[in-house]
Amino acid sequence: MNKRRLALTIALTCVGLLLLGSFTAPERLSPVSGAEYALPMEAPPFGADARGRSLLGYALQGAQIVAGPAFLAAVLVGLLATLGGLLRCAGSERLVTIVNGFREVVGALPRMVVILVVALLTPPEWRGLGVLAVFWAILAAPGAIDEASAVASRIGGANFVEALRAHGFTRPRIYLYHIVALNLRPVIVRHASETLMQVVFLEVALSYLALASDEPSFTHLESFHSWADLLYMGYTSLILDVPTMHALLLGLGLVGVTAVLSVSVTASARAR
Amino acid sequence: MKQWWLQPMVRIGVALALPLAVPLIITYLIWALPGDPASIICPPELCGGTEELAKRWNLDGGPYQFYTAWMANAVTGEFGNSWRVLQGVPIAGLLGTALPNTVMLILLSLVPLVVFSAASSAGWLSPRLDPLFQTIGLVPAVVYGLVAAAVIQLTFGADAFTEDALRIRLLLGALVLGVADGALAGAVTGTRSLFDAERKQRYVGVAILRGETELSNTLPNLASALAGQLRARTLHLLSGAVIIEAVLQIDGLGDFLWRGTLKQDFGLVLATATGFAVVSAALLAFQGLLEIFVALHVRRSPAQVSIEEAA
Numbered sequence: 001m002n003k004r005r006l007a008l009t010i011a012l013t014c015v016g017l018l019l020l021g022s023f024t025a026p027e028r029l030s031p032v033s034g035a036e037y038a039l040p041m042e043a044p045p046f047g048a049d050a051r052g053r054s055l056l057g058y059a060l061q062g063a064q065i066v067a068g069p070a071f072l073a074a075v076l077v078g079l080l081a082t083l084g085g086l087l088r089c090a091g092s093e094r095l096v097t098i099v100n101g102f103r104e105v106v107g108a109l110p111r112m113v114v115i116l117v118v119a120l121l122t123p124p125e126w127r128g129l130g131v132l133a134v135f136w137a138i139l140a141a142p143g144a145i146d147e148a149s150a151v152a153s154r155i156g157g158a159n160f161v162e163a164l165r166a167h168g169f170t171r172p173r174i175y176l177y178h179i180v181a182l183n184l185r186p187v188i189v190r191h192a193s194e195t196l197m198q199v200v201f202l203e204v205a206l207s208y209l210a211l212a213s214d215e216p217s218f219t220h221l222e223s224f225h226s227w228a229d230l231l232y233m234g235y236t237s238l239i240l241d242v243p244t245m246h247a248l249l250l251g252l253g254l255v256g257v258t259a260v261l262s263v264s265v266t267a268s269a270r271a272r
Numbered sequence: 273m274k275q276w277w278l279q280p281m282v283r284i285g286v287a288l289a290l291p292l293a294v295p296l297i298i299t300y301l302i303w304a305l306p307g308d309p310a311s312i313i314c315p316p317e318l319c320g321g322t323e324e325l326a327k328r329w330n331l332d333g334g335p336y337q338f339y340t341a342w343m344a345n346a347v348t349g350e351f352g353n354s355w356r357v358l359q360g361v362p363i364a365g366l367l368g369t370a371l372p373n374t375v376m377l378i379l380l381s382l383v384p385l386v387v388f389s390a391a392s393s394a395g396w397l398s399p400r401l402d403p404l405f406q407t408i409g410l411v412p413a414v415v416y417g418l419v420a421a422a423v424i425q426l427t428f429g430a431d432a433f434t435e436d437a438l439r440i441r442l443l444l445g446a447l448v449l450g451v452a453d454g455a456l457a458g459a460v461t462g463t464r465s466l467f468d469a470e471r472k473q474r475y476v477g478v479a480i481l482r483g484e485t486e487l488s489n490t491l492p493n494l495a496s497a498l499a500g501q502l503r504a505r506t507l508h509l510l511s512g513a514v515i516i517e518a519v520l521q522i523d524g525l526g527d528f529l530w531r532g533t534l535k536q537d538f539g540l541v542l543a544t545a546t547g548f549a550v551v552s553a554a555l556l557a558f559q560g561l562l563e564i565f566v567a568l569h570v571r572r573s574p575a576q577v578s579i580e581e582a583a
Contacts, residue, residue: 105286108286108553111507112512113510113529113548120536213531213534239422255412259411
């Protein structure tokens with residue numbers, strides 16, 4: 001099996017796990033008496049928390065919180081990067097100038113500052129990771145647009161399109177196959193998968209900080225549990241000697257799976 | 273034809289506008305939301321006497337009146353009092369404590385980035401180490417922050433908020449910021465690729481044949497790009513500082529912004545977001561000024577070559 005196929009297999013497995021988790025997440029986590037602080041071998045597969053609730057439920061609910069918004073953000077960044085590359089090939093100087101201006105303005109402030117201001121200003125009924133993920137994607141888009149545009153310039157931009165037109169190819173084939181699928185694909189996929197990972201980590205970070213402050217998170221409903229809950233349980237095991245180290249390992253494992261997903265998706269789309 | 277001064281001047285213009293634009297946008301967004309701003313900021317079910325509070329916070333006269341009054345006070349260093357996080361405490365005092373901590377955290381976290389970038393561009397750092405940096409950079413800041421917080425708690429216990437502990441928090445926070453979220457990997461590979469591409473230029477080879485050094489020739493041409501990279505990395509660090517300050521409980525701009533957002537303290541968020549805008553504007557102005565300096569320097573060069581004298 002070559003490296004790209006291996007990466008694609010790993011990527012599909014990780015995406016499958018994330019989607020499976022999000023679709024099978026329980027509505028509520030029910031405590032089981034006698035299973036408090038159960039280790040993975042006592043309450044398979046991942047053990048239980050201080051109230052005997054299965055850690056598998058935490059993992060599934062966390063997957064449900066992040067899956068939709070993270071994929072939405074990834075698709076949005078991918079589309080904007082594609083647009084950036086195609087605009088360069090279309091040879092529209094005015095549009096390129098507008099995109100550059102957008103990039104300068106959007107890139108002028110730290111992303112997290114914008115995200116927190118958005119979180120503050122979002123009406124309570126709209127609050128959730130979805131809105132934040134869309135804004136994160138908009139903030140991440142300039143880098144993707146810039147790189148896609150640079151790739152399009154390297155292959156010749158408008159001259160490349162004209163050359164292929166002279167060979168008799170149709171415009172849809174040139175733009176969608178030759179430019180997007182063959183040349184822009186690695187850049188688009190890399191930025192999309194990085195954004196996916198960043199949105200998952202953003203949710204974990206915001207939920208962790210909310211937990212540490214003993215406040216409800218603005219990324220999900222109070223009845224749901226994020227992967228940050230697992231990390232927080234792990235933190236208490238480190239400083240208070242509570243027997244929840246298995247929760248920390250599960251939390252770190254989920255963070256690892258997210259990182260592997262991003263890396264493998266990128267590797268599977270790498271140019272030949 | 274594009275003028276060389278256009279882009280730096282645009283950057284300086286944006287830098288001047290940014291601290292004015294950020295509070296303006298936030299203010300108008302608050303008024304654009306459905307409902308009364310005073311009720312959004314302080315819902316009647318949480319705060320009693322919303323009308324009275326609206327009058328006190330200057331929210332009863334529309335966005336323009338609020339913005340102009342807030343800006344007029346802000347330029348004199350008066351940001352009002354915290355509404356919820358530390359009720360009644362002057363925000364200017366909080367910012368006075370927070371800004372040095374955030375600046376120190378960012379400067380310390382830039383140290384490894386600059387050192388490793390310089391080492392990689394000079395060829396002292398093997399590209400074979402890149403996968404290691406990239407793997408380390410895959411871990412999010414919150415995970416490293418969690419470990420750092422645990423280390424501080426276990427080391428200092430009840431003394432975790434003393435001056436010594438704050439110094440350790442800053443150092444660990446800077447280390448975390450420097451390596452997490454791909455900061456170090458990006459700095460190393462980004463700087464190396466810039467220098468590698470420039471070294472391949474024909475003029476560098478000619479300069480070396482003339483007996484000049486490689487660095488003195490490449491650096492002026494790369495200075496603008498390096499300044500751009502430095503600004504991007506500093507913005508990245510500022511973004512991460514929000515998380516690290518909150519996790520490690522460092523009283524910085526990011527921590528106050530986080531607490532203000534969580535507690536819906538509009539006054540504190542407005543002031544801290546403006547603080548971040550000022551820092552971002554300073555970075556943008558620095559990049560613009562450096563670009564102007566480099567452009568003037570390149571236009572004066574080569575300063576030491578006189579064809580007439582040589583002839």
